[in-house]
Amino acid sequence: MPQMTDERVRARLTREEDLSLLHEVSMKTAGVSHLEMCIQCGTCGGSCPSAMDMEHTPRMLFAMLRAGMRDEVLRSNTQWICVSCYHCVVRCPQEVHIADVMYTLKGMAIKAKLYQDSTAPDFSQTFVDMVETYGRSFEFGLASRHYLKHFPLRLPGMAPMGLGMIAKGRMGIKPKKIRRMDQLKAILERASQLELTS
């Protein structure tokens, strides 16, 4: 269940405001995030289908950002539980790009190595590796590598489903590769040197 108490956050907020963390997250988010506009109404958490599995609701997390609680925010499981359904985004009266802020926080948590025991960062990384090798997603390779690494005991349980997908011709066991992989690699290489700052 998400934490409902704001006391610690409120204590931090009464000090002289340092909004550098809030601005940093806002600037690193694609589009115009409107993160600074959050009015703490809580519509986001109330709209969230997976809030009960989150340590902090999005509203709480944004208050923590304002309070400069970097490590606590990046350690939260909230951004990893977000399913990107955009319910909160269309309901937010301030038009905060909440789902995209969650993507930004994931990236920051990975770089700071502050995420918890979630296997999500590794899943994302495996996915990225597949795309950077083939230019296409490769479901069989992705699922089998992820399960082998993280849930080996679940494999027997999942096997009927996997075999079913293969038998129905819905899961290729060979990856598809794009023609101009060199071009894609050059683009991604240049892209990773560029960071969004202003």
Next chain:
Amino acid sequence: MNKYLLYPGCSMESSAKAYMESMNAIMEPLDLRFEEIEDWNCCGATEYLGINLIPAYSLIARNLALASDQIGRMNGMGRTRTVVAPCSACYLNLAKADYYMQERPSLGVKVNEALAAGGLQYKPGTLDVRHLIDILVYDVGLEKIRGSVTRPLHGLKVAPYMGCMLPRPDYQHRWSDHEHPTELDDLLRALGAEVIDYPLTTSCCGGHMTQIGPETAFELIRRLVADADDRGADLMATVCPMCQMNIDAYQNEMNHHFGTDYHMPILFFTQLMGLAFGREPGELGIGMELVNARNALARIGVEVPITQEPSGPRKKDEGLPMPRRWTRHEVRKEAVK
């Protein structure tokens, strides 16, 4: 004839082959022509965005750049500026990249700097990114769809499942509503189906959580399946490969997790269109679903040939693809001949 560029997306070639087959089957009756973007790459789904921003948007934008190049090479007559994406996640990524590159020009500049390393560029706003159902409802039109129906789906109770990434965040204002859009309902009604009230129509299927946090995903899948079942649906109709995969392929695991016994088939809306247009199940990828739709479709007189069912307990006469043992009934029937 309406011609568009097509961004199929990775799933259409693997887990959502049935979507691809059925989409191709309805092209001709509706006078549609799709030209695939040459050498398109993966859109990054929901994974790339969480790692690095500029590479994620550059990955998406390469497709937009290739598409606008391809349009530049088309001759005047068949020229379009619309890219059709049948997958909701691909649709959202492409549409969102195009929108954010305009909303935040510095993102557009950086992405173009990256694209330049591959000799490409994309001017945001050049293309219209639209989902397949948008094209069918708003360009082709319900009248034309109704006119192509030869086998109305009378009596088939369908739960219309739009999913979340299609109607939201909807920066381009394409849908009738963000939470209760009616496009899919209208389309299914045009096919003659009985559309049930389905308030969860845009609730999330769990997305990638089936891989990384199955318990979170199972609960979301349970809500969708249970509600469709409570309301008497024979099957669900979807517009998204990810939704189909989660609700179909993980239904068994979900049942196992909660000790429930739901059997709720989920088909792509194009498969139902194909059936209504008189095409045969085999041409529409019907039978590729793991929760089979055989009983549901029997209600409208469609007979789905039995294929193997590896996910359930194996039944004697539909196991491995070996010479089938005849039932006593069949032997007798053959003897009469």
